[in-house]
Amino acid sequence: MEKLANNLTKGIDNLIPVYLRIFLSATFLLLSGTGFAQETTFEDGKEYILGGLTVTGLQSYNEQTVKAYTGLRVGQPIKVPGDEISAVIKKLWGLELFSNVEMYYTKIEGNQIYLELHILERPTLNNVTVYGIKKRKVEDIINDTDLKKGKKITESLIANTKNYLQNKYKKQGYLNAKVNIATTADTSGTNVQNMVVNVNKGDKVKIRKITFEGNEQLTNKRLRKALKNTKKKKLFRFWKKSKFIAADFDEDLSNLVDTYAERGYRDARVLSDTFVKVDEHNIDLIIKVEEGNKYYFGNIDFVGNSVYTDRQLSQILGIKKGDTYNGVLLKERVADDSKPDAVDLTNLYQNNGYLFSTINPVEVSAVNDTIDFEIRIIEGKETYLDHVTVKGNDKTNDHVIFRELRTRPGQKYSKENIVRTIRELGQLGFFDAEQIVPDIQNPNPNEGTVDIEYSLVESGSSQIELQGGFGGGGFIGTLGLSFSNFSLKNIFNGEAYKPVPMGDGQTFALRLQASRTFRVYSLNFSEPWLGGKKPVRFNLSLSRTQQFATGYNSNGRLDVQKERGFSITGVSAGLAKRVQWPDDFFTISHAASYQLYDFNDYNSGLFNFGNGSSNSLSYTLGISRSSQGPSRIFPMSGSNFELTAKFTPPYSLFSSKDYKQLKEDINSTTERLYELQDLDRNTEEELEFQQLGNDLESMEEERFKLLEYYKIKFKGDWYTTLVDKLVLRTNAEFGFLGAYNHDIGDVPFERFYVGGDGLGNFTLDGRDVIQLRGYQNQSLTPYITNAITGRLQQDGGTIYNKFSMELRYPLTLKPSASIYALSFLEAGNAFNNFNEYNPFELKRSAGVGLRIFMPAFGLLGIDFGYGFDSDARPGSTGPSGWQTHFIIGQQF
Known part of the structure; x- marks a missing residue:
């Protein structure tokens, strides 16, 4: 009888709803226990006193816990069959912890009834093994499908996992993706099972052909172009894949309708879209359109x-x-x-x-x-800002943020000002520009007020540079520290060191570089809001460079002679103010600087004299406009240009010295030195050569005792988003070094050196090092013959120009690391003087590269460039060819 009741219950399971099934199951089972089911009729349940409750079938759960969960208590009245029994069974089914729940009565004594609750626990998931995908992606799959250890294995869990994975890979173009899931018992535990997930993605299904029907006004070519993400297979197409992805195709169908709407066909629609399976790897798409009339x-x-x-x-x-x-x-x-x-x-x-x-x-x-x-x-009512708040600035002080805001309480609401504020905050470099979110809160149309809260995410703003290597005859060590959110006012506050005082938006940088042959020290400080009321930037920098003379002793080892050498001591201070005209993207800057060039028996051929000193006191006027954004690391729009003019006083204008005669003496001495260089000199001629060399050095030292020159530079960058986050950067640069007095001529300092990676970490003479990839470092700089040594040497150009284009695409823009790939075309050159200048005589190159920005280490990168032309080095013929450039700490 019990078996009959169970069979009837299972038959009913497939025919009636769950709640009715539960009730009837309990009824059949209770009646079957009497042994007289054939004589019993369905009628209202009889009321009993619950005499006892037992739970059977448990494997991992505690019996008392299950009893407590049912809510049934010994001694309580209970109607059998009745709502209490049905509710208990329904409640236990709802937990999804059991695969079967049955209620029996075991005996009846007077008005007391004894019940037995029999349950079958669902197995617990132990280990999951996934086949068919890369190991590094298994963890993501397990997290996405929630296949965690301890999870109860249900039919819905298996079905949902299977559907999720198949849909996931179909969206990626694997239309034939199949997923099989199996479970096996695990003897290491009680009622636990292991799961094996087999994923067979198959090959990506590609589009062999796209056919349009019903189009008369627009050509097939025009319509295929409108399908931006759905392309048919075509030889040599690598920038767009031909795989079929349903989501992209649906978007492209909307683009197709928009293409018609842009041309006047507002009633155009897609009647049907069908794909025909050609084989396991290819499909054909058939798109039927109705164009309608032109309006x-x-x-x-x-x-x-x-x-x-x-x-x-x-x-x-x-x-x-x-x-x-x-x-x-x-x-x-x-x-x-x-x-x-x-x-x-x-x-x-x-x-x-x-x-x-x-x-x-x-x-x-x-x-x-x-x-x-x-x-x-x-139009509604004019809206004013009520409250403006920020959140998320754990390190940066509020006043640093609020002074950059262009949305302040009491102002009229302006979407333009909100967009500009986001750009300004991103340009600070203290926050992740991708996560700056303005939240419009408490809009009140009746009062005409609204609140704005800017949500910020702090990003690393300090950098450390620690390098070591061998070069120049010994070990070279570099230590650099840069804090771009520094707080000078807390310098003596010990509690503010985390690890240094931070939060006021100031910049403090210290750099030390040393080897046996040279030492470089530099210190820079910048305050962007001098006085705290207006955007006036103050800059102060101190630097000292020492280069020691070297030679080789009798043992062939490098001999460093520290008593002979060359040094530069410099100091500069500047102010830069943001102005409102022509617009508030403009900045005007002023800087005064002084450099002392000191030579002590140092004849390297780099300069025209080896003893004495030169003094350079200069003033620099700069006009710049910066609207690039939203991030300074990866700008996607806007532009940045800078025009600077650097001047020294025209000392010769107020001097009684005869520079014309000095120039003639230098020229005649130089000519005689060139003559003697070509001779097999006797003793007398050798003495004359040495004396003339000393005389030339003295005259050159006198000529450049006080440096006078002017230097004009222009640099412009433009950023244009082409599609998605693909950005085109175009660049143009120009520089010219001139002299007031042609009898004095161009100074040997402040020259332009073009070619290579553009890094000028160790420059002795104020030179500008210009990047032009595809060529060796500074290899496009003109050469001259030194009158004293007779050797060819780079004299540095007095004029240069450069043009470049870069296509950039970000791989990730996360705060921890921003990475983007690029390809480039570049052309440029340097010239000795304006007479030789030809803006069309350019050295060309092309290549690809990668940039990685990490807050703690700055910008790192590598470029592979191919130079199509020969460089300026003597004897250089043919193209420069492939060159590899490493970028460390270069500006963006």
């Missing part, structure tokens, strides 16, 4: 506008009567969601305080092929 814009009337005139709104809209209907353009001119700073009607209102304005274009008539529109505007 034109008719009258466009503005309704509800009082702040702006119809003429002002028409100028922004930019659509005239008679123009071909373009639904996409109309939508963009009303509200372009793709650009936060777009020129459209919505931004016109929102940039001037009307946050609650709404603008809707409505078709009012369509006669023949002409459509009339009304642009219906609800």
Whole structure:
């Protein structure tokens, strides 16, 4: 009888809802225990006193725990069959911990009934093994599907896991992906099982052919171009894959309709899209369209506008009567969601305080092929900012952030100012530019107020440079510390050292580099808001460089002679102020600097004299405009240009010294030295050569005792987002070093050295090192013959120009590490003087590279460049060829 009842229960399971099944199961089972089921009829349950409850079938759960969960208590009245029994069974099923739940009664004594609850526990998941995918992706799969140890294995868990994985890989183009899941008992525990997931992704299904039906006005080529992410297989196409991805295809069908709408066919639609399986690896797509008629814009009337005139709104809209209907353009001119700073009607209102304005274009008539529109505007109330707050700045002090905000309490709401604030905060470098989020809170259309909260995520703003290597005859060590969010006022506050005082937005950098042959020390400090009220940047830098003379002793070992050498001691101070005209992206800077060049029996051929000193006192005026953003690490829009002019006083104008005669003496001495260089000199000629060399050094030292020159430089960078995050950077540079007095000529310092990686970590003479990849470092710099040594040496160019284009694409822009790949085209050259200058005589190169920015170490990178032309080195012929460049700490 019990077996019969169980069979009946299982039959009913497939026919009736769960709640009814539970009730009838309990009824059958209770009746089967009497032995007289055939004489029992279904009627209202009889009320008993619960005399006892036992739980059987348990493997891992405690019996008392299960009893407590049922809510049944010995001694309580209970109706059998009745709602209490049904509720207990339903409650236990709802836990999804058991694969079977049954209730029996074991005996009846008078008005007392004894029940038995029999349950079958679901197995517990122990280990999961995944086959068919890379090991490094297994953990992600387990996390995504929640296949964690201890999880109860249910039919829904297995089904959901299988569906998730198949859909996951189908979205990636694996339309034939199959997933099989099996479980096996694990004897290491009680009622535990292991799961094996077999993933067979198969090959990616590619599109062999795309066919259009019903198109007469637009060609197949034009429609295929509209499918931006769905492409058919084509030889040599590598920038767009031909795999079929359903989500991309759905988006492309919308693009297809938009393509028609842009050309006047507003009724165009896709009637059907079908893919035909060619084989396991290829499909054909068939897209059937209905084009409809071509339409034109008719009258466009503005309704509800009082702040702006119809003429002002028409100028922004930019659509005239008679123009071909373009639904996409109309939508963009009303509200372009793709650009936060777009020129459209919505931004016109929102940039001037009307946050609650709404603008809707409505078709009012369509006669023949002409459509009339009304642009219906609800302007709303002018909106003002009530509260402006920031959160997430754990290190940076509030005043550093608030002084950069262009949205302040009491101001009119302006979307343009919010966008600009995001750019300014990103440019600080203290926060992750990708995660700066303005949250519009508490909008009150009636009062015309709104709150803004900026959510920030701190990023590392300090860098350490620690390098060691061998070169120049010995070990070279470098230690650099840069703190770009420094706090000078807390320098004596021990509690503020974490590890240094931080939070006030100042920059402090210290760099030490030394070897047996040279030493370099530099210290820089910058305060971006001098006085704390206006954006006036103050800069102070101190530096000292020492280079020692070297030679080789009788044992062939390097001999460093520290009593002979060359040094530069320099100090500079500057102020830079952000101005409001022509716009507030402009900055005007002023700097004064002094350098002492001191020679002590140091004849390296790099300079024209080996004893004495030169003094350089200069003033630099700079005009710059920086609108690049949103991140300084990976700008995606805007531009950055800088024009600087560096001047020294025209000392010769006030001097009684005859520089013309000095020039003639130098020229005649140089000519005689060249003559003697070509001779097999006798003793007398050797003495003359040495004396003339000393005389030339003395005259050169006198000539350049006080350096006078002017130096003009221009550099411009433009950033344009082409598609997604693919950015085009274009660059142009120019530099010229001139002299006031042609009798003195160009100074031997401050020259331009072009070629290579552009790193100028160890420069002795104020030179500008210009990057031009694909060539060896400074190899495009002109050479001259030294009159004293007779050797060819790089004299440095007095004029250069350079042009470059880079395509950049980010691999990740996370705060911990920003990585982007690039390809480049470059061209440039350096010249001895303006007479030799030819802007079209350029050295060309192309290549690819990678950049990695980590907050603690700055910018690291590598470039592989191919130089198409020969460099300036003597005897160099043919192309420079492939060159590898390592980038360390270079500017962005």
